[in-house]
Amino acid sequence: MKLPFVLAKRFVAGESFEAAAPKVKALNEKGIKVTLDLLGENVEDRGMADEMVANYIGLLENISTVDRMESSISIKLTMLGLDIDIDYCRTNLFKLLDVAREQDQFVRIDMEGSDYTQHTIDLYKDAFREYGKHVGIVIQAYLHRTKNDLTELAGLGADVRLCKGAYNEPEDIALQDMSKIREAFKDYMKILLDKTPCPRIATHDDELIDWTRKYTTDQDIGPSRFEFQMLYGLRQETMEQLTREGYQTRIYVPFGTMWLPYFKRRLTERKENIWFVLSTLFKK
Numbered sequence: 001m002k003l004p005f006v007l008a009k010r011f012v013a014g015e016s017f018e019a020a021a022p023k024v025k026a027l028n029e030k031g032i033k034v035t036l037d038l039l040g041e042n043v044e045d046r047g048m049a050d051e052m053v054a055n056y057i058g059l060l061e062n063i064s065t066v067d068r069m070e071s072s073i074s075i076k077l078t079m080l081g082l083d084i085d086i087d088y089c090r091t092n093l094f095k096l097l098d099v100a101r102e103q104d105q106f107v108r109i110d111m112e113g114s115d116y117t118q119h120t121i122d123l124y125k126d127a128f129r130e131y132g133k134h135v136g137i138v139i140q141a142y143l144h145r146t147k148n149d150l151t152e153l154a155g156l157g158a159d160v161r162l163c164k165g166a167y168n169e170p171e172d173i174a175l176q177d178m179s180k181i182r183e184a185f186k187d188y189m190k191i192l193l194d195k196t197p198c199p200r201i202a203t204h205d206d207e208l209i210d211w212t213r214k215y216t217t218d219q220d221i222g223p224s225r226f227e228f229q230m231l232y233g234l235r236q237e238t239m240e241q242l243t244r245e246g247y248q249t250r251i252y253v254p255f256g257t258m259w260l261p262y263f264k265r266r267l268t269e270r271k272e273n274i275w276f277v278l279s280t281l282f283k284k
């Protein structure tokens with residue numbers, strides 16, 4: 001049974017590019033950049049992966065045709081065939097990045113569950129060697145392995161989005177305690193600010209936002225050297241305030257018909273999000 005889209009509309013901008021585009025423009029008009037995410041995960045056959053490559057390329061083309069739309073795209077490697085074969089997935093990624101480079105656009109590779117971390121980092125490094133500033137990666141602060149990964153990627157000057165991590169991971173793989181995750185997040189931010197051109201700080205957590213503001217002020221690091229990122233539907237007033245204060249800001253805007261797994265992650269992450277969904281239902 002397909003659930004009605006009205007349930008997800010608090011967190012998902014629409015089921016098509018045409019439905020999401022006015023929301024992107026409205027954010028851009030407030031000085032907030034966007035990364036568009038065409039929703040979906042874990043494609044299992046080549047026919048579907050080929051279709052996803054074409055869809056992602058179509059998305060880059062759509063963005064470039066809308067006047068003054070400020071949006072990059074975020075993608076998942078399991079949608080480009082990572083579960084099928086790594087070389088096939090690399091070929092698909094490179095097809096997409098050829099178009100991104102031609103059009104001077106940017107593609108960020110989202111980080112998925114820990115079964116995919118090593119392959120995602122390996123493919124990112126291959127892509128970075130070939131496409132440089134047109135490709136970025138995401139690193140999750142909760143993973144025990146992250147210190148090594150981050151040090152290596154920062155040494156390359158990679159464009160990294162740092163987040164806490166959204167998947168349920170066991171304790172031998174990931175930190176479970178929020179205060180430890182926050183401490184790790186801060187340590188990794190310091191490394192990224194020191195070694196990479198523009199770290200992306202993806203969190204809604206006031207403690208981490210306030211810490212970043214204070215740390216960068218104390219270290220004399222200007223607001224153009226990093227970017228705050230949040231998810232569509234969460235804390236938009238905070239993003240608008242940060243933008244007014246001169247910080248770089250970007251909202252991750254998911255859209256598409258395959259919104260259910262993303263929607264479930266948002267609901268399980270924070271009980272307040274369930275209330276947001278209910279209140280959307282009761283609004284006209």
Ligand SMILES: Cc1cc2nc3c(=O)[nH]c(=O)nc-3n(C[C@H](O)[C@H](O)[C@H](O)COP(=O)(O)OP(=O)(O)OC[C@H]3O[C@@H](n4cnc5c(N)ncnc54)[C@H](O)[C@@H]3O)c2cc1C
Nearest residue numbers: 110111138163164165166202203204205229230231234252
């Ligand atoms: C732009 C972006 C991209 C992401 N990409 C990935 C990815 O590729 N892979 C991945 O695994 N995860 C990704 N995530 C998800 C991320 O890993 C976390 O699961 C998610 O952001 C929740 O952690 P948090 O730090 O935002 O806040 P939480 O840990 O959910 O909350 C911490 C505190 O922040 C405050 N807070 C949080 N939300 C709100 C709110 N709506 N209103 C008011 N206060 C609030 C509250 O004080 C709360 O106690 C991404 C997140 C963002 C923002």
